[in-house]
Amino acid sequence: xxxxxxxxxxxxxxxxxxxxxxxxxATNAIAETFVIVFVGDTDSAGYRxxxxxxxxxxxxxxxxxxxxxxxxxxxxxxxxxxxxVAIVADxxxxxxxxxxxxxxxxxxxxxxxxxxxxxxxxRENLLHTIPSRAxxxxxxxxxxxxxxxxxxxxxxxxxxxxxxxxxxxxxxxTESFSEPMxxxxxxxxxxxxxxxxxxxxxxxxxxxxxxxxxxxxxxxxGQKGAAMSFRPxxxxxxxxxxxxxxxxxxxxxxxxxxxxxxxxxxxxAECPK
Amino acid sequence: MTNIQWRxxxxxxxxxxxxxxxxxxxxxxAATIYVxxxxxxxxxxxxxxxxxxxxxxxxxxxxxxxxxxxxxxxIYVAVSLDNRIDVIDPAKAEVVRHFESGDDxxxxxxxxxxxxxxxxxxxxxxxxxxxxxxxxxxEIEVGIEPEGVxxxxxxxxxxxxxxxxxxxxxxxxxxxxxxxxxxxxxxxRSATFSKDNKTAYxxxxxxxxxxxxxxxxGTIIGTGSLGNDKAKPKDLLLTPDESKLYVAGGxxxxxxxxxxxxxxxxxxxxxxxxxxxxxxxxxxxxxxTTDGVSNQVSVIDTATDTVVATIPTGNFPWGVTIVE
Numbered sequence: 356x357x358x359x360x361x362x363x364x365x366x367x368x369x370x371x372x373x374x375x376x377x378x379x380x381a382t383n384a385i386a387e388t389f390v391i392v393f394v395g396d397t398d399s400a401g402y403r404x405x406x407x408x409x410x411x412x413x414x415x416x417x418x419x420x421x422x423x424x425x426x427x428x429x430x431x432x433x434x435x436x437x438x439x440v441a442i443v444a445d446x447x448x449x450x451x452x453x454x455x456x457x458x459x460x461x462x463x464x465x466x467x468x469x470x471x472x473x474x475x476x477x478r479e480n481l482l483h484t485i486p487s488r489a490x491x492x493x494x495x496x497x498x499x500x501x502x503x504x505x506x507x508x509x510x511x512x513x514x515x516x517x518x519x520x521x522x523x524x525x526x527x528x529t530e531s532f533s534e535p536m537x538x539x540x541x542x543x544x545x546x547x548x549x550x551x552x553x554x555x556x557x558x559x560x561x562x563x564x565x566x567x568x569x570x571x572x573x574x575x576x577g578q579k580g581a582a583m584s585f586r587p588x589x590x591x592x593x594x595x596x597x598x599x600x601x602x603x604x605x606x607x608x609x610x611x612x613x614x615x616x617x618x619x620x621x622x623x624a625e626c627p628k
Numbered sequence: 629m630t631n632i633q634w635r636x637x638x639x640x641x642x643x644x645x646x647x648x649x650x651x652x653x654x655x656x657x658a659a660t661i662y663v664x665x666x667x668x669x670x671x672x673x674x675x676x677x678x679x680x681x682x683x684x685x686x687x688x689x690x691x692x693x694x695x696x697x698x699x700x701x702x703i704y705v706a707v708s709l710d711n712r713i714d715v716i717d718p719a720k721a722e723v724v725r726h727f728e729s730g731d732d733x734x735x736x737x738x739x740x741x742x743x744x745x746x747x748x749x750x751x752x753x754x755x756x757x758x759x760x761x762x763x764x765x766x767e768i769e770v771g772i773e774p775e776g777v778x779x780x781x782x783x784x785x786x787x788x789x790x791x792x793x794x795x796x797x798x799x800x801x802x803x804x805x806x807x808x809x810x811x812x813x814x815x816x817r818s819a820t821f822s823k824d825n826k827t828a829y830x831x832x833x834x835x836x837x838x839x840x841x842x843x844x845x846g847t848i849i850g851t852g853s854l855g856n857d858k859a860k861p862k863d864l865l866l867t868p869d870e871s872k873l874y875v876a877g878g879x880x881x882x883x884x885x886x887x888x889x890x891x892x893x894x895x896x897x898x899x900x901x902x903x904x905x906x907x908x909x910x911x912x913x914x915x916x917t918t919d920g921v922s923n924q925v926s927v928i929d930t931a932t933d934t935v936v937a938t939i940p941t942g943n944f945p946w947g948v949t950i951v952e
Contacts, residue, residue, distance in 0.1 A: 414752065414772055415793040418809035520791060520815075523749065523773055552794060556811055576814050576834040578792070582857075616857050 386420035389554045391547060392435060394428045394444040394454060401445030401466050402427075403532045404540030408547025410531070419555055423547075431457055440559045441550045441569075443543055448473050455481045461562040462569050464546035467539045474588040477626040480566055482589045484549075485542040486511050490622035494595040494607035497620070501609050507597045512541035515603045516596055519580035541577070545591070549575040581618060587626050592618035659909050660718070660951045661916050662703055663925055664691035665942030671705060672925075672941040673721060676914065676950075679927055679937040683721050687714045693735045694947040697759070698742055703949065704759060706733035706746065713744065715759065718951055727762030730755050735776050735818070739801070740783040747774035747788055754788045754797075756804065766804045770797045776818035780825040785843055787828055789816035796830055798843060808846030812839045818863045822870060822888075829873060829888070831861035838864065838875060838891060852891025856880045863906040867930060874915055876903045883917055883926075885933055895933050899926040907948040918945035 393405045405425065412423040428434050431453040434442070441462040444454055448468050455463050455478050465473065465483045474487050486509075494509035514525055514535035528536040528544070536544070550565065552575070558568035573584045579594045586592060597605040606615075613620040659676030664687070671691060673683035688707030691714070695704050703716040705723075711731055717724045729746055730753070736746035743765055744757045752772050756765040771793025778787045785807075786799040796816060798808040813835025821828050821843070830839050836859040840850035854861060860878035866888060867874075873891075875884040879902055885895040900919025903926070907916045915928040918941075925945060927937040 411772055411792065415795070418771065418793070418795060418797070418806070419811075520749075520773055523792070526750065527772075574814055574835055580834075580860075582814065582834045582836075 386422075387554075387559075388422045388424055389416075389551070389559055390424045390426055390435075390437065390439045391550060392426045392428055392439050392442045393543075394431065394434070394442060394446055394450075395467075396429070396445070397427060399445055400537050400540040401443075401543040403534075404466070404528075404536070404543030404545075405443050405547050407528050407531055407536075407540070408544040408551070411527075411544075412547055412551030415551065416555060421555055423551055423554075434458060438562055440554055440562065440565050441546075443546045443550075445539065445543065451481065452476070452478070455479075458562075460566065462550070462566040464550070466542035466546055471623065474590050474623055475627055477588055482569060482585055482591070484545045484591045485538060486593060486595060487590055487622050490590070490593075490595060493621045494597060494609075497607050497609035497612045498597050498605060500612050501605075505599065505604075507599045507604060509595045509607060510598055511538040511593065511595065512536055513596045513598060513603045519576065519578050521578045524578045545575070545577045548577070549573060581616070583618070586619070586624055588623060590622060592621075594618065595621060658952055659914065661907065661925070662694055662696075662716075662718075662949050662951065663905075663916075663918060663941050663945045664694045664705055664947040666690055666692060666920070666944040666946040668942035668944075669707075670942045671703075671716065672945070674916075674925065674939055674941075676909070679939050681939065681941065684942065685716060685721055685723065687716070687723055688712060688726070692946045693733065693746075694949045695736060695738045695744075696949050696951055697738060698740055700951055702759070703951070704736070704738070704744060705947075706736060708732050708734055713746075713757070713759065727757065727759065729757065737777040737779045737786070739779050739786075740781075745777050745779060745786050745788075747777050749773050749775065752790070754786070754799070768797075768799055768804050768806070770806075771795050771809075776816065776830070778819040778821055778828065780821045780828075780843070781823055782825045784825065785821070787819040787821075787830070787843075789819055789830060791815045791817065791833075794832075796828070796839075796841060798846060808843075810839075810841055810846050810848065812841075812848070813837050813851075817861070820865050822866065823868075829864055829866070831864050831875060833860045833862065833878070836861065838873070838886065840888075840891060850891045852886050852893070854880070854884050855893070856882070859884070862904040865906050865908055867908070868910070868912040872930070874906060874908070876906050876917060878902055878904060881919070883915070883928065897928060897933055897935065899928075899935060900924050900938065905946055905948040907950045909950060910952055916948050916950070918948050920944045920946060 445467045491509040553568045559565045574582045595607040661674040663672045671685040675682045689709035693706035705714045712726045714723045714726045730748045731750045754768045771790025773791040776789040788797045796810040813832030815833040819830040838852040859880040864875040873886040873888040883897040900922030902920040905918035917926045925939045929936045
């Protein structure tokens with residue numbers, strides 16, 4: 356063998372070793388099981404929304420070798436002892452506050468309580484994917500400026516919403532549960548999806564890391580066409596849908612009234628001083 | 629040389645010179661551009677020499693993705709609401725046949741062997757069709773809401789972006805197996821390969837960014853931000869010399885020009901509203917963009933990176949491809 360041939364072989368070997376190292380590190384990431392708790396009734400839109408979220412979380416996780424497990428708890432007293440990635444809660448304001456205390460340091464995602472007082476609490480580990488009442492009111496006000504005298508209600512979601520692949524989510528949900536997706540179902544689906552996406556990106560090493568990541572790194576579109584994140588109050592910034600007589604008539608922030616990217620034009624943006 | 633001989637020679641020279649000049653001009657503008665009009669159920673045919681629409685071809689309902697066969701003899705159009713691919717004969721300027729493509733076909737790419745790789749958004753699948761026979765060659769399970777499809781120049785890798793799973797799936801050919809799943813920014817929409825097949829670039833709509841990835845190792849090797857919260861980027865492509873990466877900025881109504889090495893922004897070119905589709909001539913001298921809400925195509929001179937023409941099309945132009 357000529358020195359040149361030896362050199363070439365050596366080079367090939369080094370290349371192969373590098374390739375193998377890179378390839379295995381990328382594909383053989385440690386498979387993990389992530390546990391998310393749902394607190395609430397199993398016969399509820401919130402539970403069904405969470406189930407849809409788990410289905411999609413596992414569809415993502417399987418490409419990376421990860422799985423997501425749903426543990427169900429009826430009430431705060433049933434919370435599991437083990438460490439969990441996050442808690443999705445379809446509960447009253449009082450019970451939500453109990454859960455935040457029992458599970459200090461773990462993200463608790465409220466999917467149904469709209470009370471503004473809960474946002475004013477600014478609890479360190481309480482996040483809200485369902486819009487607050489103030490957000491609904493502001494969305495309606497923006498609409499009445501634009502279309503005076505036009506009665507409308509504001510919702511987080513609507514079964515006829517089609518833009519931003521909303522039609523695809525509505526279709527998936529209806530196929531799973533034979534009913535239209537409502538606000539609470541969307542908020543629960545969104546809670547599971549945002550947690551699972553951060554988890555597969557390596558942000559779930561411990562519950563506090565997930566909480567920090569939700570508060571600081573979130574960039575979740577929720578099939579509503581905007582990069583959504585949490586306010587200091589724990590409220591998820593999000594576009595709202597305007598509905599008149601059951602029909603979808605518009606989106607807020609309302610174009611022509613405020614900048615459509617100004618999600619903080621809806622509801623309280625900062626914690627009270 | 630007699631006077632007559634001299635005149636003949638000069639005449640021949642001038643004549644051939646003129647022919648060369650005419651050839652040069654016609655070669656530079658020999659491109660014919662085909663644009664799908666999503667809300668008109670038509671394809672506009674644009675003459676690259678005059679920048680005018682010279683024909684309008686009726687196709688199925690909601691035409692979106694469009695591409696040319698490797699030999700240039702056929703144009704394929706995904707007609708989403710008819711769940712099929714319409715095949716246009718460019719010589720006849722009409723649809724000559726069609727084949728079933730699965731639910732709601734949108735984006736696709738064409739392999740050097742002629743097969744079409746298409747994303748089936750509703751079914752979390754990518755499908756491979758032989759467009760000559762309409763035969764389904766293979767199906768590959770991918771993430772939720774697959775969208776963009778890109779095939780490497782050597783045909784050995786296919787990228788499918790899944791929008792709701794936030795991944796680029798790298799699929800090997802001919803195995804049709806996934807070799808890498810790369811988590812990127814939210815709602816990845818389109819991808820494109822470098823000429824050496826080793827690197828790919830992909831847009832993420834919600835993150836408003838471009839990721840550069842190593843195809844074999846599946847690692848992210850660069851991120852470029854478009855720095856505009858209205859930028860919801862879609863198509864992207866490299867110039868033939870790979871000195872520039874063009875990105876359609878969606879609602880930012882802008883084409884972004886990035887340095888492919890650093891992903892730093894070199895220039896932002898204002899175009900019409902909601903720009904999504906991009907196509908470039910083989911020589912790389914002209915870039916055509918579909919400005920959906922403005923019902924127009926913008927023509928960009930890549931030497932100066934300025935818009936040199938805007939061409940009114942049908943309603944909501946979506947996809948664009950070029951036959952040269």
